[in-house]
Amino acid sequence: MEKEVDDPPVAVEIDQTGQQSYYHSQSDSKRPQTDDVSVGVTVITGYLGAGKSTLVNHILNSQHGKRIAVILNEFGEEIGVERAMINEGEGGALVEEWVELANGCICCTVKHSLVQALEQLVQMKESRLDHIIIETTGLANPAPLASVLWLDDQLESSVKLDSIITVVDAKNLPFQLNKHRDSSSFPEAFLQIAFADVVILNKVDLVSSEILEELEKEIHNINSLTNIIHSVRCEVDLSKILNCQAYDATHATHLEALLEESKSLSTRHLHDGGVRTVCICDSQQVDLDKVDSAIRNIVIPDRTMHWEFEIRIVNLLMIRGSDCNLTRQSLAVREIYDIVPARKWEGSENQMNKIVFIGHNLNEDVLLDSFRGCALTT
Numbered sequence: 001m002e003k004e005v006d007d008p009p010v011a012v013e014i015d016q017t018g019q020q021s022y023y024h025s026q027s028d029s030k031r032p033q034t035d036d037v038s039v040g041v042t043v044i045t046g047y048l049g050a051g052k053s054t055l056v057n058h059i060l061n062s063q064h065g066k067r068i069a070v071i072l073n074e075f076g077e078e079i080g081v082e083r084a085m086i087n088e089g090e091g092g093a094l095v096e097e098w099v100e101l102a103n104g105c106i107c108c109t110v111k112h113s114l115v116q117a118l119e120q121l122v123q124m125k126e127s128r129l130d131h132i133i134i135e136t137t138g139l140a141n142p143a144p145l146a147s148v149l150w151l152d153d154q155l156e157s158s159v160k161l162d163s164i165i166t167v168v169d170a171k172n173l174p175f176q177l178n179k180h181r182d183s184s185s186f187p188e189a190f191l192q193i194a195f196a197d198v199v200i201l202n203k204v205d206l207v208s209s210e211i212l213e214e215l216e217k218e219i220h221n222i223n224s225l226t227n228i229i230h231s232v233r234c235e236v237d238l239s240k241i242l243n244c245q246a247y248d249a250t251h252a253t254h255l256e257a258l259l260e261e262s263k264s265l266s267t268r269h270l271h272d273g274g275v276r277t278v279c280i281c282d283s284q285q286v287d288l289d290k291v292d293s294a295i296r297n298i299v300i301p302d303r304t305m306h307w308e309f310e311i312r313i314v315n316l317l318m319i320r321g322s323d324c325n326l327t328r329q330s331l332a333v334r335e336i337y338d339i340v341p342a343r344k345w346e347g348s349e350n351q352m353n354k355i356v357f358i359g360h361n362l363n364e365d366v367l368l369d370s371f372r373g374c375a376l377t378t
């Protein structure tokens with residue numbers, strides 16, 4: 001298998017229209033235009049693997065009748081993988097517009113492209129949007145993004161920040177917050193809670209009620225104003241997260257204070273520079289059982305490999321014995337691992353296996369070795 005190892009995220013210019021091409025509309029769903037109304041923007045943030053894509057899927061597949069655009073912001077080699085994990089709603093969202101701001105964290109490099117993309121979306125007169133969702137990468141510091149949406153003069157009248165929703169993983173959050181306390185690791189996980197209007201405390205199926213109580217206290221210690229909602233697979237009441245118009249006077253003052261404070265923080269306090277990605281790509285079909293066992297060896301504790309901190313794996317696989325058109329995704333967040341079918345390949349897609357690792361102290365040689373022999377030889 002070939003390997004690709006990336007450097008820190010680099011901006012990729014989006015095209016002339018500011019958009020990359022996933023657009024679906026239903027002709028009977030056009031609405032009267034109400035140009036004077038700003039479109040609300042919900043920012044969905046949360047650490048790697050917390051459940052952001054699960055939440056976006058829940059929103060798009062719910063019966064709300066809204067025309068929603070989604071902007072995905074991917075990290076490093078995740079490009080294309082994230083997109084495959086979103087199942088566009090059938091009869092839920094009337095319009096979904098996808099603009100991938102590929103290979104760059106909004107907060108560092110693609111601010112300008114984001115503004116352009118937002119402007120383009122709201123100018124699409126024929127298919128007026130009700131709402132825009134931005135799903136950030138798990139490694140995004142929300143401050144610059146919030147600042148663009150809150151303060152950017154160009155955007156002032158066309159879009160407005162509705163709320164920042166932070167999804168947290170109830171199983172992994174104690175580990176992330178402990179590490180943050182001891183060594184300032186995981187600054188993003190901390191900042192994402194600090195900026196949240198709503199915290200979705202997700203994966204409550206994996207922890208006890210005592211731990212949940214503790215976590216609520218910890219979250220409120222970081223951000224006393226935030227509203228906490230418990231969830232399994234992000235199945236939350238959408239009225240609590242869309243169109244919540246979170247910024248009354250108190251919340252607006254809180255946000256402005258945070259934005260001011262984050263100006264004085266150094267990069268080290270805003271970003272975890274030790275996180276990197278390793279991507280393994282290959283165009284041969286693979287044996288699912290072998291891939292499954294290779295991934296288990298990597299993620300399950302008391303095996304030979306000990307990854308410090310965190311490892312997140314996302315992949316798309318061409319599998320023997322399954323419909324060749326089917327993309328699979330398998331996902332691991334530290335030692336929790338599952339493998340599930342995703343959407344079908346689209347006609348224009350370049351079909352290939354892509355396994356992306358995101359974490360600290362990744363040893364790419366060991367990772368490469370683990371997957372040798374998974375490709376089908378016949």
Ligand SMILES: Nc1nc2c(ncn2[C@@H]2O[C@H](COP(=O)(O)OP(=O)(O)OP(=O)(O)O)[C@@H](O)[C@H]2O)c(=O)[nH]1
Nearest residue numbers: 047048049050051052053054138202203232233331
């Ligand atoms: N047990 C359990 N698993 C969950 C829950 N919610 C999501 N998951 C699983 O957690 C994994 C990560 O979910 P995603 O929605 O991909 O997380 P994400 O935040 O979008 O991940 P990144 O984009 O890589 O940062 C997937 O395997 C999900 O199926 C939950 O409530 N309980």
